[in-house]
Amino acid sequence: MARGFKRYCFRGDGRSEQLIGEVLEKLLAESKVSREEIHIVSKAGYLEGFELRNLQQQNRIPENAVPFSTEGLYSLDPEFLKSQISSSLQRLRTDYVDYYLLQNPEVLLEGLLVLDDITTKEDTRIQAKQDQFAKQLEDAFVVLENQCRTGRIRGYGISSNVFVETSNDNPISIACDQLLSLAKSAADRVGAETHHFKMIQTPANLLERSAFDSNGAANWAKRNGIRIGITRPFNAYSNARSCSMRLTRAFPVTAYELELEKILQNLNDNGMEDLAAVLKQCDSMKGEFLSIVDFQNTMSGSIMPYITELLKQKQEINAVLVSEANGFFDTLQNWIAYNRYEAVVEEVGLLESVGALGALEWGKDESLHHFALRWLLVSAHDKTRP
Secondary structure, eight states, X not given: OTTSOOEEEOOSSSHHHHHHHHHHHHHHHTTSSOGGGOEEEEEEOEEEHHHHHHXXXXXXXXXXXXXXXXXXXXXXXXXXXXXXXXXXXXXXXXXXXXXXXXXXXXXXXXXXXXXXXXXXXTOTTHHHHHHHHHHHHHHHHHXXXXXXXXXXXXXXXXXXXXXXXXXXXOSSOEEHHHHHHHHHHHHHHHTOSSOOEEEEEEEOSSSOXXXXXXXXXXHHHXXXXXXXXXXXXXXEEETTEEEESOOXXXXXXXXXXXXXXXXXXXXXXXXXXXXXXXXXXXHHHGGGOSSHHHHHHHIIIIIHHHHHHHHHTOSSOOHHHHHHHHHHHHHXXXXXXXXXXXXXXXXXXXXXXXXXXXXXXXXXXXXXXXXXXXXXXXXXXXXXXX
């Protein structure tokens, strides 16, 4: 922070906010930075982990919360947002946040559609749900406008994966023009002369480039005086799969195959054929996992519970072999990560060869993540700051 890194963006249970708050307080006390130099962005919307468990114990789950996973909820409830801002300020040890963003509000819209079993864009009930979503979004903006009036935040905005300039056929999209309309309406409701909708965040990387299209989010933001932040510069979704553009080391594919063969042989030789069958099945499925998160969710949701039940039925358990099996799953996760990395290397190479990435050339000895950063800096020039 004292060496010039001035922008910080947070989400989640708040541990990062706590750490930055401790450092910020120390540097301010030592006069090494001023608060005005530091731009802090925090987010709200997701309710998960410790915070979800805490609210469940207190029976204070927002009434309009919708599930986004088996272990999380999403809400833009006004009281929930106010409590989130208070918690952020307390953790950050500061009087205000520069920008407060609603993270992926499309999750709420999708949840509203799912609750009524709306699965096709031809469903006539979609408009009613979109209107309900817009009402909740405007009510959230009213909360944020009031927080701006009290000085607890300086501006607010949206972080989304599905920005479009104007409404389109995708029922789960965030129309930028509608956001400004809702912000103006919220400002009118609180008696503000002008709205404080000042920032959007959107993904941009070598495989997700629409933000920099002529009708993309970056150009829209510049035309309307809105600051834009970039998410996922090194992680992308391609062909319905997530992939990373960072790789710390090469993966020894041959070693993986030898390790699997050795573990399967040991399990079969020691009467643990059922566990060996599980590992063999996981290996056969390894190309089907959409991402590391998909693999981890499958592990925690079905594979590990199944293995636990298998082991309960055994009179004796070879702890060494079980440990080896667990180690194999770590290796399998590394294989999936490497496989996705190799796929994105091939895809980026193809895009560059046909000129889809502009005039930039991927250097022969240049890492993929370095090339990704160069592309982002060139593409974002004069587009991310109004």
